[in-house]
Amino acid sequence: MSSTLSIEYGWFFSAVYSVISAGAFCFDVLTFPIYLILQNPIRRLQLSKSQRADIIDRKHDYITLKTTKKPSKAHDEIDENNIETMAELSDYITKKQREKRCLGTRQILGEEDEQQSNGRVFKKFNLGEYTWLTFTDVDRLATQFGRGLRQFVVKPKQPIAILAETRAKWMVAAQAAFKHSIPLVTIYVTLGDEAIAHAINETEVEVIITSFALLPKFKNILNMTPNVKTLIYMEDQLEKLENASGYKEDVTIVAFDDVIQDATDVEELRPGPEDTAIIMYTSGSTGIPKGVKLLHKNMVASVKAFMDCTPMYENEIVLGYLPLAHVFELIVEVGMMFLGMKIGYSSALTMIDTASKIKRGTKGDATELKPTFMCSVPLILDRISKAIREKVNNSNPVKKMLFDFGYNYKSRWLRWGFQTPLVDLVVFRATKNILGGDLHLMAVGGAPLTGETHELIRVCLGVDALQGYGLTETCACAANQDAYDMEYERVGPPMTMALVRIANWEEGNYFVTDKPNPRGEIIIGGDMVSPGYFKNEEKTKEEFFEHDGIWWFRTGDIGEVHKDGSIKIIDRKKDIVKxxxxxxxxxxxxxxxxxxxxxxxxxxxxxxxxxxxxxxxxxxxxxxxxxxxxxxxxxxxxxxxxxxxxxxxxxxxxxxxxxxxxxxxxxxxxxxxxxxxxxxxxxxxxxxxxxxxxxxxxxxxxxxxxxxxxxx
The missing domain is CATH 3.30.300.30 (ANL, C-terminal domain)
Structure with a gap:
């Protein structure tokens, strides 16, 4: 309907809006006592105003913050069982969860041509249900794959590399490496060939794990990586490797399942807490990728911190799609496994019903899986936000009016601590169903999330989107919002395993004495902080240091400390120009x-x-x-x-x-x-x-x- 028609009948829509508002007011008066009892908003408002962190050290040039949050039962459970490595954590998870569903993979039944309205033809997947590995299955496969790796002359403490999309076998490979004290070099699939070759050559790996889809990349990469002897690929559901022509002749190419099948008993050499678990090559915003060393103790500390962030339950279903090569997704997924949650894997190509590889009439992964929890990054949420607003703007005036009313109505009641189930059902059911309909919690990291997008996700998707802050160098652990925080554009207080220091940055005119809120560079300390960069002592000395027996990392980010101890990221040193x-x-x-x-x-x-x-x-x-x-x-x-x-x-x-x-x-x-x-x-x-x-x-x-x- 045209905007001209909207103006012409403006009086009509205004009258309808007034009627709806009056009806909503009457409804509010009648239901307020019921919602007050059932939802207990007073408690939520009290918790939203609680003190989240305290200043435990104050100097003229810095302050140090520590959370007021206590460790969760899961955190205490890890400590009580003296779990100090990822291998011990994996063993305990299996013993605790046993035959519960753990990792899920969507069946691809076939690929078909689908003609579009413009006449073009695209390949689309015909997808089936999710098939599941139990926790026992995952442990068995990891044990066997680890033994198989050892047969390829991979010795304990000798790194191997993984370059593959997020999937169940990625996690199996990681668990296998942890069990045998094999450092895992993780590389983003989106890096260019030269950057990938740099990571492989710097770590001198001889064995690389990849996927069938990425094998062709290695026809070029192997010519730049003379140390590589073995290429292990995760099989495709539809295609087979017919021949290995075009690859470097002295490199053995073998299927993932064959490594498991051919494995024989090999004595495991268990890692210690100070051993390297991962060398994670970041696709950082500057320069060539750096390898960040993460010890077993760093990862265990970070897992404990993430489980402390918000209450989670065994019946949660996790949608996994962010790169497992990113420490944020890896740590969260391990924490979810500890709590007994099942993780169904997806990708941007198949996640929602309208995704580019979904056959018309077929359910996307989110619709099929119906997740209750997922990790996300701001760019994805910005795209969802824009898509929703664009659809609303293009709808007829009645629908737009109803959406605007529902949005303002729900936003107001959320600020007062209430939920709005009727408005969710009438106005936001379609938007909530985009990600399956059951999603209620989302961990957001990787970049700042705007308040506008944050509010829209909470209102339209009905999701508590908890923004967090961390870096690869801090094992993704630094600060995180809790579920009762109603504020936007901040990342919460320090996590339980982290100390956050705010230090003066005179050049940028940020000081801890600033009013009303202290401001300065964010420096992170604690057991989850990396020991430094792989083969880069100069850069390590520049950005890491020890003080008062604590290992610290200079982030380069500028933070502002709010009255309740929560932190807002307001700048970045490298992004400021005079x-x-x-x-x-x-x-x-x-x-x-x-x-x-x-x-x-x-x-x-x-x-x-x-x-x-x-x-x-x-x-x-x-x-x-x-x-x-x-x-x-x-x-x-x-x-x-x-x-x-x-x-x-x-x-x-x-x-x-x-x-x-x-x-x-x-x-x-x-x-x-x-x-x-x-x-x-x-x-x-x-x-x-x-x-x-x-x-x-x-x-x-x-x-x-x-x-x-x-x-x-």
Whole structure:
């Protein structure tokens, strides 16, 4: 229905809105006592205002925070049983959970051609049910696979590498390595060939575990990695490896299941807490990937901290899809296994009913699995948020009015500690069903989450999205919100195993004496902090240090401490540029606020310190850019053509300026010039990390000529 019709009948919609509001008021009056008794919002409000962390050390140049939260029963259980390594943790999990379902894999029944409305044909999966391994099955397979690895002359303490998508066999391989004191070198599948080869050569691995789909990458990579002798691949459900031609001749290629089948008894050499469990190669936002050493004690400490974050129960179902090569997903999944939860694996290609590989009429993984818990990153949630808002904006005025009423109504009652089951059923049932309908809890990490997106996820999906903060160097453990925190744009207090220090950063004008809240660089200390970088002593000395018997890591992030001890990430040292007139601009802050505009899918802000303004590279939302050109400029054309059209660029810049003012950016923080780029920034391009953080240096290098042109 057109906007003209909306205006013409505005009086009608206004009257209907008033009737709905009046009806809701009467309903509230009648049901308030019932909800007050059943939901006990007073307790929730009290808990939301509780003190979450205390300052335990105060100096002129830093303060140190410690959580007020007590260890959970699961945490105490690990301590009482003297569990100090991932191998001991794995054994205990199996003994405790036995025949319960553990890891689930969706059956792929076939692949079929499906013609689209535009005549194009795409390959789509015909999917079946989930098949499950029990905890005993996982332990048995890990034990056998570990023995099989030893037969390939893998000695204890000798690293092996894994480069594979998230799946059950990834976790089995990790457990196998832990059991035999084999350090596991984890590499993101989205890294370029040279970066992958760097990680393999630096760690001198001879055995690599990969997937059938990624085997072709090694036709090139093996020519750059002379030490590799064996390539083990996880089998595909549909295809078989017919021949191994094109691969380096002296490399043995063997199937994952064959390693298990051919294994013989080998004595296990159990690891100690100080032994290396993982060398995790980050796809960091700067430079070549660094190998972060994580000891068994680091990982056990982090698992305990995650289980302390919020109450979880045995009947929870976990949707696993983030890279297990990212310590955030790995640690959370191990913690969920300890609590007896089952984990069903998925991917972005099959997660929801409308995913790109889902055959029309077939359920997506979330609909089939009906998860209650999952991990996510802000970029995925931003996309969900934009998709919901776009669908609402394109709906007829009645539906839009109903959505807006329901959104405002629920948002208000949530702030008062109440749930709104009737509004959830009438207004938000469809949005909640996007991820299966039963999801109630989500751990969010990897980057800052905007308040706008955070609120929408809570309101529309009915999910407690708990934002956390951590780094690979701290085993993903630092700070985390609890389920009673009603605030947005903060990451909660320190986790139970972490100490958080806020230190002065004079160059950026951040001090612990700032009012009303102390501000400064975040420094993390505790048992979960990595001992340092693999074969990089110089970088280790630069970013890690010992003080008062505690090992600390300088994050480079700037935090602000709220009255209750919760932390808000407000800046990053490497993202701050001083402009010609002396103003400091935080590139990351500007990007986080501007990317909430529906016209922008991604943005990289750049500032030259010799200039008085900043500029931006923008990946526009294709559908909305075409709509902008049509409705405001009466222009048509392909997305690529519109990206080069000066009038379209001018209109988008105007929209960005208006949005920047709306989100309270200063005038000097709003980009004065922009360039619309035609390529989507995905990890495969090397311009963003596996968790979709900008690789700022790589982007600036790739678009060097464009940035130079913007400043002319």
């Amino acid at each position: 402009l010609q007139a002396g103003e400091y601009v935080s590139l990351g802050k500007i990007e986080a606020l501007l990317v909430t505009n529906r016209l922008i899918d991604n943005i990289c802000v750049y500032a030259d310190s010799t200039k008085s303004y900043c500029v931006a590279l923008i990946v526009a939302n294709q559908e909305n850019l075409i709509k902008l050109a049509s409705e405001r400029l009466n222009k048509s054309g392909s997305f690529e053509e519109l990206c080069d059209d000066p009038e379209v660029i001018k209109a988008l810049l105007k929209a960005i300026t208006e949005h920047g003012t709306k989100v309270k950016l200063q005038r000097f923080e709003i980009p004065e010039k922009i360039k619309l780029v035609k390529d989507v920034w995905v990890p495969e391009t090397g311009l963003v990390t596996a968790t979709f953080k900008l690789k700022r240096k790589e982007i600036q290098k790739y678009y060097a000529d464009v940035l130079q042109e913007l400043y002319r």
